[in-house]
Amino acid sequence: MAAFKTLDDLTDIAGKRVLVRVDLNVPVTDGKVSDTTRIERVAPTIRELSEKGAKVILLAHFGRPKGEPVADMSLSLIAPAVEEVLDQSVAFASDCIGAPAADAIEKMNNGDILLLENTRFHKGEEKNTPEFTAELAKNGDIYVNDAFSAAHRAHASTEGLAHHLPAYAGRTMQAELEALEKGLGKPSRPVVAIVGGAKVSTKIDLLTNLVKKVDALVIGGGMANTFLAANGTNVGKSLCEHDLADTAKQIMLEAATAGCAIVLPSDGVVAREFKAGADNETVDINAIPADAMVLDVGPKSVEAVNAWISRAATLVWNGPLGAFEIAPFDKATVAAARHAAECTRDGKLVSVAGGGDTVSALNHAGVADDFTYVSTAGGAFLEWMEGKELPGVAVLSRTA
Numbered sequence: 001m002a003a004f005k006t007l008d009d010l011t012d013i014a015g016k017r018v019l020v021r022v023d024l025n026v027p028v029t030d031g032k033v034s035d036t037t038r039i040e041r042v043a044p045t046i047r048e049l050s051e052k053g054a055k056v057i058l059l060a061h062f063g064r065p066k067g068e069p070v071a072d073m074s075l076s077l078i079a080p081a082v083e084e085v086l087d088q089s090v091a092f093a094s095d096c097i098g099a100p101a102a103d104a105i106e107k108m109n110n111g112d113i114l115l116l117e118n119t120r121f122h123k124g125e126e127k128n129t130p131e132f133t134a135e136l137a138k139n140g141d142i143y144v145n146d147a148f149s150a151a152h153r154a155h156a157s158t159e160g161l162a163h164h165l166p167a168y169a170g171r172t173m174q175a176e177l178e179a180l181e182k183g184l185g186k187p188s189r190p191v192v193a194i195v196g197g198a199k200v201s202t203k204i205d206l207l208t209n210l211v212k213k214v215d216a217l218v219i220g221g222g223m224a225n226t227f228l229a230a231n232g233t234n235v236g237k238s239l240c241e242h243d244l245a246d247t248a249k250q251i252m253l254e255a256a257t258a259g260c261a262i263v264l265p266s267d268g269v270v271a272r273e274f275k276a277g278a279d280n281e282t283v284d285i286n287a288i289p290a291d292a293m294v295l296d297v298g299p300k301s302v303e304a305v306n307a308w309i310s311r312a313a314t315l316v317w318n319g320p321l322g323a324f325e326i327a328p329f330d331k332a333t334v335a336a337a338r339h340a341a342e343c344t345r346d347g348k349l350v351s352v353a354g355g356g357d358t359v360s361a362l363n364h365a366g367v368a369d370d371f372t373y374v375s376t377a378g379g380a381f382l383e384w385m386e387g388k389e390l391p392g393v394a395v396l397s398r399t400a
């Protein structure tokens with residue numbers, strides 16, 4: 001594994017301003033954080049630094065605001081949940097750079113915790129510009145990256161800062177890498193991957209390499225609709241990225257060459273509204289009404305998914321099979337999660353799942369503790385699985 005400095009190397013930090021990159025991109029329902037797993041995972045790093053007397057300054061993104069402030073992507077919405085998990089007061093600054101940040105830091109005592117506003121409210125974050133990174137760096141003496149789940153992004157707060165300040169891995173970054181290496185470094189075969197969810201455009205490219213590493217790729221959620229549409233299925237009003245049809249076709253070709261089975265849903269649960277309790281029906285995948293959307297994979301598909309889980313020695317899962325937040329469209333995800341948990345409990349399966357909503361779905365199914373390992377990372381986890389270098393991890397090693 002990559003060698004980098006950790007919190008063990010950080011001594012005498014009382015009074016030092018430590019910029020800690022965490023991932024607070026958490027699921028929110030009706031304005032409330034619905035799953036605090038990501039916050040719980042970074043809490044040990046925050047507490048440790050605070051107990052050592054550092055001024056702990058949290059940097060994070062929330063959503064994809066495209067470089068300008070968006071009210072419902074303000075981290076002020078997440079701050080109360082951070083306070084609750086830490087059981088410690090957390091101050092908030094309305095900008096991550098400039099006077100609001102500097103003034104708030106000026107007021108900090110040793111051991112205090114401050115959360116800065118969404119880094120993605122500035123275009124320089126995702127572009128990783130030297131100017132923006134330098135502005136961020138002004139606020140700290142030391143940089144700690146504890147956001148493994150955002151380490152696949154070469155952004156100012158995940159990569160750039162490590163070139164400006166002495167850089168260290170946080171406890172979660174360390175633990176995630178160790179656990180993934182242990183669970184999936186040399187996986188027992190057959191390896192089955194389940195990929196679902198909604199982030200189709202940012203994850204689809206990863207599947208090109210993934211099909212070379214696994215024996216079967218089970219596709220559900222919004223991702224499945226894109227593959228079905230590429231095969232000529234009419235997916236009605238379903239979440240689907242039609243312009244990615246060629247990419248999907250190419251992945252299916254790569255899979256055939258690599259001997260990886262592609263498993264697509266054969267039926268779906270459709271509705272005309274995206275809301276809990278919406279009128280719904282189960283239809284064959286070739287009979288999706290033009291005015292309806294698939295919000296979950298159907299019972300026949302669940303049987304097929306579970307059969308693949310039974311056959312697997314190793315399961316890798318990112319992305320729910322359906323819109324699990326709104327019942328009854330959680331059925332397939334819950335059924336597959338419970339089956340994977342049972343196989344794991346029986347000692348037949350090594351099960352590793354990752355992703356903000358995926359973790360939330362496993363918690364919803366009541367089985368997160370039964371999986372071999374649950375990562376907070378979704379995209380980063382898939383890229384790690386592909387064997388890609390993660391910029392946020394690589395820079396910690398290079399600068400160590």
Ligand SMILES: Nc1ncnc2c1ncn2[C@@H]1O[C@H](COP(=O)(O)OP(=O)(O)OP(=O)(O)O)[C@@H](O)[C@H]1O
Nearest residue numbers: 197198199221222295322323355356357358378379
């Ligand atoms: N058929 C579907 N139609 C619409 N949305 C869906 C469908 N299936 C799943 N989803 C949505 O996918 C979202 C989760 O997808 P996402 O790709 O963000 O997964 P994740 O586990 O959070 O990974 P990451 O950590 O990379 O974000 C959920 O909010 C769920 O409602």
Ligand SMILES: O=C(O)[C@H](O)COP(=O)(O)O
Nearest residue numbers: 023025149150356378379
């Ligand atoms: O939720 C995630 O996977 C991470 O926070 C990264 O978010 P992003 O896909 O918007 O970069």
